Amino acid sequence: MADHPTYQLETLAVHAGQEESDPATNSRAVPIYQTAAYTFDDSKHAADLFALARPGNIYTRLMNPTTNVYETRIAAMEGGVGALGTATGAAAITYAVLNVASAGDNIVALSTLYGGTFALFTHTLVQFGIECRLIDPDRPGDLAGLVDDHTRLVFGETICNPKLNVIDIDAWAKASHDLGLPFMIDNTVATPYLCRPIEHGADVVVHSATKYMGGHGTSMGGAIVDAGTFDWAAHADRFPVMATPDASYHDVVWTDAAGPAAYITRARTVLMRNTGATLSPMNAWIILQGIESLHVRMDRHCENAQKVAEYLLGHPAVAWVNYPGLEDNEYHEVADRVLTGKGYSGLVSFGLTAGRQAGATFVEALQLFSHLANIGDAKSLVIHSASTTHSQLNDQELIAAGVAPEMVRLSVGIENVDDIIADIDQALAVTGK
Ligand SMILES: *Cc1c(COP(=O)(O)O)cnc(C)c1O
Secondary structure (H helix, E strand, O other): OOOOOOOOHHHHHHHOOOOOOOOOOOOOOOOOOOOOEOOOOOHHHHHHHHOOOOOOOOEOOOOOHHHHHHHHHHHHHHOOOEEEEEOOHHHHHHHHHHOOOOOOOEEEEEOOOOHHHHHHHHHHHHHOOOEEEEEOOOOHHHHHHHOOOOEEEEEEEOEOOOOOOEOOHHHHHHHHHHOOOOEEEEOOOOHHHHOOHHHHOOOEEEEEOOOOOOOOOOOOOEEEEEOOOOOOHHHOOOOHHHHOOEOOOOOEOHHHHHHHHHHHHHHHHHHHHHHOOOOOHHHHHHHHHHHHOHHHHHHHHHHHHHHHHHHHHOOOOEEEEEOOOOOOOOOHHHHHHHOOOOOOOOEEEEEEOOOHHHHHHHHHHOOOOEEOOOOOOOOOEEEEHHHOOOOOOOHHHHHHOOOOOOEEEEEOOOOOHHHHHHHHHHHHHHHHO
């Protein structure tokens, strides 16, 4: 696989990270290496592994051959130099930030964030002495005014969950780079099939693989992908953790030891080793099954969501519809620039004319849709964001995050679209009464 960098996304989704068959057993499927540790050949081998003098497996908190296939595959699909699997998407985001930010530092985040990320950035990171400054996702020109010597990164989402605004990745990456900062992006909603942020200048891509990558709502997982593009050494004053001797690891200088993979190497050997939000090999394997059909499922998610959005647009009980695939959507033009042209993902949000309470009635009247806090399942899902995922936010924060009180978010599944629309139709009829 490594010899075929020209394989396209669909081929990488099925093959990347796995040689023809398992060298130990000839197993064609990726084997599940359900082991905590690996034997050393002798004491010298053990010492060399610990000193990073040679590659090899030590302990599954740090690395695992099944998880390695998952990491290599996601890195290949995103076009990065390396990836780190994490127990959840939340862990991936936490590590992506903590890998370069310490107490006394700050980060800048585009304000339309996934609810969990919003809470992490504005509350939990504050406990660690890291301040988050929120910025309007449509105004990269404002970045310079928010950045100071203690700023360490800029963070955004490709298709923001739940407002479904699409960000101008090229503009944000350029604005960040002009200020000597890496641009990090959560590509969960788009997946590498619909957007490859690294091609638009992003330096680090994070995923909740729990969603479309796994695709069936069964297993938690996350990933951090390092583009290998950010020159940490050129900004050593801002990133001493990356470009000066690291006392926590034999005084290694990560930019010297790992070159373009410095960031992801440090994330694994410092953060993952010392804090341990490790992806289980079993979950890596389950999510790999999902990734093999990512492109096929995403085609159907996109097609169904487009039809649902168009249906909702014409309904008198519906006040507004957010779907970047709609011609007159505010973000349609940006979406056509930053996405791959294969679709606009499976999320649709809309407001009911009858307001907040009608949102709750609608959710309860649906029969095919499951009422739960998840997205990216083969099954259609629904949630009323203001009373659930974003319930910790005050009114002002809700508006900044793009969550209207009457907003309902659909994660349109891959069922027959006529059945999906019929269910929405009967629920809207109930809501209208
Ligand atoms: C779900 C989600 C996360 C968090 O991922 P988990 O796997 O649930 O920890 C982060 N970002 C986005 C956009 C998400 O939808």
